[in-house]
Amino acid sequence: MRHSPAGSPAQQDSTGPGLREAADAVLARLVGVEGARLRTDQWRAIEALVAERRRALVVQRTGWGKSAVYFVATALLRAAGSGPTVIISPLLALMRNQIDAAGKAGIRARSINSANAEEWETVRAEVAAGDVDVLLVSPERLNNPEFRDTVLPSLAATTGLLVVDEAHCISDWGHDFRPDYRRLRTMLAELPAGVPVLATTATANARVTADVAEQLGTGTDSAEALVLRGTLDRQSLRLAALRLPDAAHRLAWLDDHLDELPGSGIIYTLTVAMAEEVAAHLSARGHRVTAYTGRTEGADRQAAEADLLANRVKALVATSALGMGFDKPDLGFVVHLGSPSSPIAYYQQVGRAGRGVEHAEVLLLPGAEDEAIWRYFASLAFPPEAQVRQTLDVLAAAGRPLSLPALEPQVELRRSRLETMLKVLDVDGAVRRERGGWTATGRPWSYDTERYAWVARQREAEQQAMRAYVTLTGCRMEYLRRQLDDEQAAPCGRCDNCTGHRFPADVSQAALDAARGELVRTGTAVEPRKMWPTGLPATGIDLKGRIPAGELAEPGRALGRLSDIGWGNRLRPLFAPGTPDAPLPADVLDAVVTLLADWSRGPGGWATGAPDAARRPVGVVTVASRARPQLVRSLGEHIARVGRMPLLGAVTSAEPAPSRSNGARRVRALYESLGLPEETAALVRANPGGILLVDDFTETGWTLALAARALRRAGADAVLPLVLAVQG
Template identity: 55%
Template sequence: MSSSPHSPAAPTDGAALHEEALQALGALTGREEARFHPGQFEAIQALVAERRRVLVVQRTGWGKSAVYFLAALLQRRRGAGPALIISPLIALMRDQVAAARRAGVRAEAISSANPTEWRDIEEGLAADAIDVLLVSPERLVNPRFREEQLPRLVDRCGLLVIDEAHCISDWGHDFRPDYRRLRDLVAQLGTEVPVLATTATANSRVVADVAEQLGTGGADGEVLTLRGSLTRESLRLGSLSLADDRQRLDYLVRHLDSFEGSGIIYALTVSAAEDLASLLDRPGRRVRAYTGRTDPEERAELEQALKDNQVKALAATSALGMGFDKPDLGFVIHLGAPSSPVAYYQQVGRAGRATDRADVLLLPGREDRAVWEYFATSSMPSQESASQVLTALAEAGAPLSTPALETRVDVRRSALELLLKVLAVDGAVQNVKGGWIATGAPWHYDAARYETVARARREEQQAMLAYEALSGGPEQCRMVFLARQLDDETAVPCGHCDVCAGPWYPAPDAPAAAGDRPGEEGADERVAALLERVGVPVEPRASWPSGLDRLLGADAPKGRIPEGERAVEGRVIARMSDLGWAVPLRELLRSDEDGRPVDAVVPERIGSRIVEVLKDWDWEQRPAAVVAVPSATRPQLVSSLAAGIASVGRLEDLGALDLAPGAAPLRGGGNSAFRVADLWERFSVGEQLRSRLEQLDGAPILLVDDVIDTRWTMAVAARLLRRAGSGPVLPLALAQQA
C-alpha cells in the first residue's frame, strides 16, 4: 500500500463504504454474516469519510477495537499513512496486535517487552510495510522515540487512536499523566487527521475532560461523542458481607467450584493475591497469582493459561485489568472492594463478553478503607515536592537522572517518577539524554483542582460503600447503580442481581459444591493455617543509598554496609497488607481523628503472637538481651513490647537507645537518602548501655520497634550497636508497612 503524508481521502459514498467495511468486519471476526453494532459504522464513517475526532464510550465487549482496526485498514486503502494506537498495557497490546493481524492489518507494537524487535519495526515503518503501530503513552516521553520516530509518525499518521482514553483525565479512576501529553500530539497532527478515543469507563465529567483534551475537531469543529448504554445483561452481580477474613477465605475455599468456568479473583494487595493463590491452588484445580511482582514472561503465560481454561482462576491485583480479553470468562470475584464503582465496573467488565451469563461477586473487607486511603494519599503530587524538584533541576546545571535527583529531593522513588511525569506534561521539565532538566517555563500548583479531585475520590469511596449496602428490591438494582455512577440514565433493573432476584450465590453455611475436595476435607485447617501464620522475614539493608555525602558531608557512608555493622534478617508478626493478623495490627497501630498515633500497652493477644514468632525463629544463636528503639510517637507500646519480650524470653532488658533531645516524630514518605540523613544523629548509645553490651561478649541481641517501614531505622540503629560492641542485631517489630 502506498501513502502520502496526510493525503485526504476522496469523498466516500456511504453505501459503498458500509459494504466495504462489512467485508472487512467479516475478515476481522471470521464470520461473513457479522454485522455492526449500533454506533460502530457511524464511528467508522466519521473517521474515514469525514476525518473527524470521535470519542466512543461503550461497554466492554461492544467492539471498540473493531472500529479502530477497520478504520485504520480503510484509511490505508485510501492512501493514508499508518495508524498510531496509544495503548496503556503490554497485555492489551499483545491482544490488539493478534486481532489486527487476523483482519489482515499489518500491526506491530513497540514496548518494553520487545526491545530486540524495535529495529525491524522501524525498518518496516520506513518501508511502509506496517499499517498499525501500537505504543504506550510512556513511550512518548522516551527521548530517542520522541526525537527520531515520533516526528516521522506525526508526518505520515493516517489515524490516531487513544485507547482506554479515560486515562487522560485525572478525574478518572486510572489516571496516567503521560496520557495528557496526547493533547500536544493531537495538536501536531492538524485537523485533517482523524482521531478516535475509546473507553468503557467514563462518567460525564470524564467524558467532558477527554473531549476537551482532544481539542478542536475536524471539519465541523466538534468532537463527535458516541455514547451507548453501559449496562451488561450477561453479568449477574452480587455482594456478600462476611464478618472477617476467616469467613471470607472459608467461603472461597468451600464454594469456588460453584462458579462455572474460569475467572479472576481480585485482591487489593500483592501479598493478599499471593496468599489467596496459595490457599486455593490444588492439583486438578489450579489457582495462580498475577501481580505487579509477576515477571513479564510469566504474566503472558498466565494470561494464556486463563484463556485456555488451564487454570480455575488467577488471583490478581489490578495489574490484570484493562484490555485482558477472554470472551468466555465465567466469573469475577473481589476479595476486597476497589475504591470506586467505576474502577469496579471496569474490572468486572472482563467477564461475560461472549456468554449469556457470568457471575460477579464482591466480598468486601474491613481493611478496604485503609487500603483506599494509602493509595489515595500516595498518588497526588504536593506543592512542596514539586518545588523541591524544580529547584533541584534548575540548580543542577546539567541533566539529572532519577536516582541522582532522588538524592536532592525528599520524595520517594515511585512518587518522584509520577511527579516528574506530571511536571513534564505541564512543560516544566523535560526528559533528555542523560536525565531530566527544568525548562524554565512557569509552573503553577493547581491546589484547587487537586483538592476537587481528592474530594471526588472520597465521594467515590462513599459510593462504593453504598453499592455494598444495596438492598430492598429492583429499585436498588446493582447494575443500575453502577450504570448511574457512569452517568448512564438509560439503565433499567437487570432482574437477576442479588438485589433484584435475591442471592444467587451459595450461602456461607451451604454445603460445598459436589466434587469440591477442598471444601470436604481440610478447609478449616488450611484457612486457619494461613490466617494464624505469623513471622514474616524482613531482609536487612545491605547497601547505603547513594548521594549521602550531599546530606551528611564527606564522611558519609557509601557502598555496601560492612557485615560487622549490618543487621541480620529480622521478623515481624505480619505485613500490614497481609490477610489475617494485619487487621488487629492495623487497629493497634491506628491514629486518632487528628492524625496522632494512638499509644497503648501491647495487648495480650498480640503479645502471644510475638512469642510464637520468637519460638519459630531459626536463629543460629539465641539472643541474650533486648534493646528498644526509642519512639517519639508510641513510647508506651515499644517499651511494653521490649519489656514483655525480655520477661517471657528471660532475656536481659537493656532499655533503649538514647533519643536526641527534641527529636520530632519521623516524617512519613520520603526517600532513602533523606531518611538516613534524618536518622543519622537521632540515636546514640549511652554509656550504661555500652558497658552492658560489652559484658555480653558478642552475644546476639533483639532490636525492638513497633513498625518496620523503610528498614533504615533498623539499619542505622544496628550500626550503632555493632560499633558499640554488640553481637549480631536481630530486628523485631509488630508489623511491616509494605
C-alpha cells in the same frame, strides 16, 4: 497490508455504500464470521474517521467492539494510501491480544514497549518501510526523551490514524489518571491536518467524557470531536455482594464455593500481599489458582494469562495489574476480595467477565481492611504545593539535568511519587525530561489548588459510593451505570437485589479452620537493606554503595503485613491514628513468641545447631518509639523474659524521621537523629553474640538498617530485626 497506490479504486471510494461494504468485509475477516455487519455506532465512528477524517470519542461498555472500529478503519485507511495506525495502549496484555486479533484481518501489527526493547530498531525499520499497519506504543514511551525527540515527530508526521485506548487515563478527573498519557497533547498538536483520531474507553462518566473530548480538540480548529456514548448495561452479568463476618470466613467461602462458580475467572484483591496470600492458601487447599500482580515477572504473567485463557486454572488471584485490555470472552466470574475505592474502577474490572457468554457471576466480598487501604493509596496523590515548589527550585539551582537518584536526596518525595509529579510538570511545561535527567524550563507555572482539591473530594465521593454499593437494596447494575452517568440506566432484573437470589453465606468447619490457621500463621520475612541510597554524599552524609558486611542487619521477621487479611486486620487497629499507646494484648505477645520459636527452628535458625553461632541472640535491644513507647517497651520486655535474655536498652531518636520522604532524605534524618546510648553500647560489648532488634513496624527498612549499623559498630556479632508489622 501495503499502501494502495494513489488513485487506486480503494482510495477513490472513500464514501457511500462501497465504503460500508468494504468495512463489513474487513469485520467478517476480523471476527471470522461470514456476513458479519458493524453496529450502527461502530459504522458511524468508522465513517467519521475514514470518510470525514474527524476526531471521535467512543464510550462503550467492555465487549462492545471498540477494537473492531480501529482495526476496520485501519484497513480502509491503509487501502486508501494512509500511513500506519498508532495505538497508545496501556498494558502489555492488551498489546498481545491486539496483535493476535489484527492478524485475523490481515493487518500486520507490531509494538514498542518496555518488554521488547531488543526489537525496537527492527520495528522502526519495518514502519519506515511501510510493512507495519498498526504500531502499538505503551504510554510511558511518550515521556522517554529519545522516543519523544526522535521517534514521536516522525510518527506524528506519517501516521494515518491515532488511537488512544483506555482514554479515561488522559483525565485526572478519572479514577485511573496516568501522567504519561498527558504527553498525547503534544502528539495531537503536531498531527498534520486531516489525520483522524479515535479515543476509546468503557469507563468514563460525563465529566471525564467532556474532558477527554476537549483534549481531543488540541491542535485543530475543526468541529468538535464526535462523541458516541452508548448504554453501559452488560446483560450477561449477575451482580451480587456478600458481607461475611471476618477475613477467615471470606477465605473459607472461596475455598468452599470457588468450584461452584461457572467456568474460570478472576479473584481481585486490593494489594499484592493479599493476592499472594490468598493464592498460596487456595493452592494448598487443592484449587488451581495462580497469583498475578505487579510483582509478577513478565514471563510468568504471560504464562498465567495463557493458563487462564486455556482454562487450565480456575482463577487468577490478581491485583489491578490484571485490568484493562485482558480479553477472555468466556470468563465466567469475577470475585472481589475487598472493595475497590471507586465504582468506576469496579465496573471496569467486573467488565472482564461475561463478554462472550450468556451468564457470568460477579461477587463483591467487602472486608474490614478496605478503607485503610483506600487511605494509604489516597496518601500518594499529587503533592502539596510546597513540595512541588521545592523540587522546581532544586532543578533551577542545579543548572543541569538531574536524574531521579540525584534529585531524590534533595526533596521530600519518594522516587515513584517524585517521578509521577515530574511527568505532570513536564506536560504543564514547568520541567523537561532530557538525556541525563530533568531540568526546569523557567516557564511560569501555577499550582491548581482548586482542581486538586476537587479531585480529592471526588475520590472521597467515590469511596462513599462504594460504601453505599455494599449495603444497597436497589438494583446494583443500575446503580453502577448511574455512577458512570449512563442516562439509560434502569433496573437490570438480574442482580441479587432484583431477583432476591443470594449467594449462600455458609462455610464448612473444615474450610473455616483451615482459613483461620492460615490467617494466624505468623511470620513475614523482613529483608535487610544492602545498599545505601544514591546521593547521600551530596547531603553531607558519607555513606554510599554497598553497606559493609560488618554493618549489615540479618534477614528479619515480622508478625505480618498491615495490608494482608490475616495479622494485618489484627495489627492495623494498633497503629491507627488516635489509638492510645498501651502495652500489647496477650494474644499478640503470644503470637510473637510463636514467631520466635518458628524462626529459631527454621532454615539456619539458632535452635537447629546452625554453624553460624554469632546469629544466636544473647540480648534484646528495642528501638525507642516516640508515638508508642508503652507498646514497644512491652514487646521488648516480653521477648526478653520469655527468651531468658537481658534487655540491654534501646536505640534512641531525637526526633521522628519523615515517614513519607524518599530513602536518601530518610537516611539523612535518621543518621542525624538515631543514637546508641553509651550504657547500651557497653552492655552490647559485654554480651558478645547476636542481638534481637525489636521495633513496632517497618515501612522502608532504613530505621532497622541504621540501628543495626550502630549496634554492629558497637560490637554486636549479628543483629536480627523483629517487628510486629510491615507496612505495605
